[in-house]
Amino acid sequence: MTSPSSFDVLLPSTERALSHRVAVAQSEGRSPSFVGAVARDGAMVWSGSRSCVDGHAPDADTQYRIGSLTKVFTAVLVMRLRDEGLLDLNDPLEKHLSGTGVGEVTIAQLLGHTAGLAAETPGPWWERTPGTTRAELVDVLGEEPLLQTAGRRYHYSNPGYTLLGSLVEKVRGMSWEEALRGEVLEPLGLTRTTVQPVAPYAGGWAVHPWADVMLPEPTEHLGLMAPAGQLWSTAEDLCRFAGFLARGDDRVLSAASVEEMRTPAAPPGAGEWEGGYGLGVQLLRKDGRTLIGHTGSLPGFVACLWVSVEDGVAAVALANATSGPLTPAVAADLVRIVADAEPRFPEPWRPLPEADDDQELLELTGPWYWGTYAFGLRLGSERSVVLEPLRGAGRRATFRALTDGGWIGLTGYYAGETLRVVRRPDGSVSHLDLASFVFTREPYERGDAVPGGVDEAGWRGL
Structure with missing residues (x-):
């Protein structure tokens, strides 16, 4: 049998379906050009494009502006x-x-909107005006920056990410761009993700x-707003970044921290129950699967990256x-x-490593009763x-071992x-204690440590 790891190319029928979807997107979306790409397990396995200029289609190395994917x-x-202990997500910004x-809003609230x-910012449309018109944070925030009670609801905020970019600069003692390049782009090999466009770019x-006519859009440097939407990138770089969002990379962020980013930070707004937002990551339920990533748009560009971690x-x-072009749908x-x-x-199924083959643990397996x-x-x-219910729906949970037991x-x-094991004086197991709930080997066995007694x-019988 062929090893799944050898499937580094897609089937011709799959590639044709992908090419057709991109062609429809460019035609129906009336876009001068459109690039699509697919990655499996962090490696790009397909890319395709369409253009309004015959013989001049872009490829996976062509830069597009990615807007809020930034x-x-x-x-x-x-x-x-x-993760370095330089701040806590529950810290107020003022700290x-x-x-x-x-300053009373927390870092977590800014991350999760x-x-x-x-x-948006007060004053002229920030995406189409030079960043120099917003030289200070007061120019970004205005006189009444808070529209909602902090922590109560999701409300997308571009100025919020300007504050986070300024926070990075203050704590690191360097520009947002320098920190991004040295701490994320270079370690992940994202050589074609840049603050300013580098040829070839669209x-x-x-x-x-x-009418089927068009005009060029301005390309402004966003200044203080750059952390909310400045970047240019390519399909190939974003496929590589998708692998990081799925698995993490200890050179940048651990798998546990990336998973934390993917966890919903707040309930979605009314009428938006198909999606949500984590810590800098959009969440979407589509076609029976959970997608994580982000959409992006700036004048002249639309972009989207979705990752199905399970698939x-x-x-x-x-x-x-x-x-x-509806890039999120595409x-x-x-x-x-x-x-x-x-x-x-x-x-493939494999037995546990010998180091995990613990007889005391093995004796805990099997049925328990709450x-x-x-x-x-x-x-x-x-x-x-x-620990999972044996019948019907219930509270299933995975537990990580603690160094001090439990x-x-x-x-x-x-x-x-x-979750802890409670033992009798003779060392035998009495019950499991989970958040004060008692789990016993038999349902309400006389003599068991059941609160309220048996x-x-x-x-x-009746």
Whole structure:
């Protein structure tokens, strides 16, 4: 049997379906050009493009402006500061960046767009005017920067990411661009992701909504707003970045920290229950799968990167038109086409490493009862355990082993809660204690340590 790792190319039928989707997107979206790409497990396996100029189609190395996709990169820089112990996500902004007028909002609220800040800056349309017109943070925030009560609801804010960029500069003692290049772009090999365009790059265009004519859009440096939307990148670089968002990279951020970024930070707004927002990462439920990534737009450009971590598939969609091409829908379709046509092979089953083969742990496996609810406990790698209901829906959770004994919950209802084994004086296991809940080997067995006791008459019929 062919090894799944050898499938570094897609089937011809899959490639044709991808090429067709990009062709439809460029035609129906009336975009001067359109580039699509797909990655599997962090490596680009397909790219395709269409252009209005015969014989002059862009490729996966052509730069497009990616707009708010820049926010993911800025969020990575902030998470690095947290992981180094230089700040806490619950810190008020004022602790590290004073004089903003919104210092009471927390760093986590800024990352997840729950700080209550305005969506845009006061004054002229910031995306089409030079950044020099907003030389100071007060020019970005205005006299009334808070529109909502902090922490209460999701409200997307571009000025919020300007504050995060300034925070990075203050804590690092260097420019946002320098920090980004040295801490993220260079370690990940994103050599074609830059603050200013580097040839070959696409020009940005506005296409008339009622006629097939177009005019060039201005390309402004955003100044202080750069951390919210400045970057240029390529389909190939974004495919590589997608692998980082799925698995992490210890040179930049651990897998656990990247997973934290992908966790919803706040409930979505009314009517938006298909999606949400993490810490710098957009979330979308589409075609029965969860996609993470970000959309982006600036005058002349629209972009999207979606990653299905479960499928190991990512897709990029880039176009050089102000409006028309629906890059989020196209990128989601590219993921669906590959994931459905060529589903991921599961990892082969293997026994646990000998170091994890612990007889005491093995004796804990099997059925446990919370009252009359039946659960099963099984072992995972690195001495982790999984507790899951044996019938129907219930509170399933994975637990990571603690160095001092017991386990900490990683998922679901029991995330952050501690699971411990309680033993009798003779060393035998009495029960499991999970957030004060008692799990016993039998349902309400007389003599078990069940809060409230067990009726002495025992089980009975009618």
